[in-house]
Amino acid sequence: MLTYTPVSEAGGVGKTTTAATLAVSHARAGHDVLAIDMDTQNGSLTYFFGPDYDRGNPKIDNLVRHLVGRPKGNFQNLTHEVEHGVDLIPSHNMLEDLHEFLLNEKNQAEKLGESYSMYHQLHRVLREANVRDHYDVVIVDSAGKAGPILYNALVAVRNVVIPFEATAKGQESIEGLDDLVDGLEENIGVDVGVLAVVPIGYKDTRDQREILADLRNSGFPVPIVIGERGSLMEGSWKQQCSPYTYVEEHRNRKREYELDTLDQFDELARHLERDAGLKTPEVTV
Numbered sequence: 001m002l003t004y005t006p007v008s009e010a011g012g013v014g015k016t017t018t019a020a021t022l023a024v025s026h027a028r029a030g031h032d033v034l035a036i037d038m039d040t041q042n043g044s045l046t047y048f049f050g051p052d053y054d055r056g057n058p059k060i061d062n063l064v065r066h067l068v069g070r071p072k073g074n075f076q077n078l079t080h081e082v083e084h085g086v087d088l089i090p091s092h093n094m095l096e097d098l099h100e101f102l103l104n105e106k107n108q109a110e111k112l113g114e115s116y117s118m119y120h121q122l123h124r125v126l127r128e129a130n131v132r133d134h135y136d137v138v139i140v141d142s143a144g145k146a147g148p149i150l151y152n153a154l155v156a157v158r159n160v161v162i163p164f165e166a167t168a169k170g171q172e173s174i175e176g177l178d179d180l181v182d183g184l185e186e187n188i189g190v191d192v193g194v195l196a197v198v199p200i201g202y203k204d205t206r207d208q209r210e211i212l213a214d215l216r217n218s219g220f221p222v223p224i225v226i227g228e229r230g231s232l233m234e235g236s237w238k239q240q241c242s243p244y245t246y247v248e249e250h251r252n253r254k255r256e257y258e259l260d261t262l263d264q265f266d267e268l269a270r271h272l273e274r275d276a277g278l279k280t281p282e283v284t285v
């Protein structure tokens with residue numbers, strides 16, 4: 001099983017866009033994909049895929065209930081089928097209070113003389129639901145801020161894909177990447193694998209070429225480099241579909257560079273699948 005979460009030092013670099021695009025690429029290649037949205041902001045995976053769902057309704061079963069051991073139904077019923085058969089567990093407003101919920105559970109467990117790990121709950125939920133038997137790929141997207149949501153995501157998936165801003169500002173953060181990963185590992189007490197660093201918004205200026213060379217020399221895997229594709233990605237967000245569907249259904253005129261970008265995301269998805277030892281089934285598109 002291939003499992004990962006996008007993380008980045010800065011916000012707004014492209015975590016959710018990357019997660020959504022890769023989820024659809026894995027699914028188009030014939031894999032069973034579970035995407036879990038743990039971000040309560042509006043611009044999250046749930047908004048991107050737009051399932052019919054009320055994240056504000058406290059009565060419906062949701063992931064948080066499962067995380068704190070008070071599910072109202074089966075894990076499978078948390079999922080909504082979205083584009084290309086991707087199963088999405090949407091975000092829910094109760095996630096905003098996850099820390100408090102987990103602390104309560106921890107206090108209660110300790111009073112009963114039991115140990116409780118606040119950051120191992122997503123891992124437990126996925127194990128108990130035998131996710132490994134049902135899915136080839138699990139992607140968790142969070143707001144990326146350090147805290148119990150990100151730590152639960154990391155303990156469950158153990159691997160990160162790092163969208164990287166390919167600007168001068170980003171150059172300073174090449175060294176920061178090591179610190180980022182070390183810091184995360186320290187907080188959760190498990191090793192985290194960096195599956196890929198993905199420069200996003202790359203414009204091939206002299207400065208950016210230098211940054212890319214530095215990044216490649218740093219030893220991190222850099223399987224693809226994504227150009228400045230604001231129009232494509234904003235169109236996808238607007239239409240609430242992956243860039244694959246956006247180009248197929250909403251572009252009258254195909255633009256070569258956009259088709260190249262889709263190929264690159266496919267290349268990255270195949271790279272991640274191979275890394276995890278997944279066999280890519282017959283391509284279904």
Ligand SMILES: Nc1ncnc2c1ncn2[C@@H]1O[C@H](COP(=O)(O)OP(=O)(O)OP(=O)(O)O)[C@@H](O)[C@H]1O
Pocket residue numbers: 008010011012013014015016017018039041043142143144200201226227228229230231233234237
């Ligand atoms: N290759 C690209 N070129 C230009 N813009 C892009 C590219 N990829 C994504 N974007 C744009 O960047 C913005 C932020 O993307 P996204 O929401 O995926 O980032 P994020 O890291 O998930 O943000 P947050 O930290 O808020 O969760 C979006 O408007 C998206 O359309």
Ligand SMILES: [Mg+2]
Pocket residue numbers: 015016017039043044142143
């Ligand atoms: Mg996001």
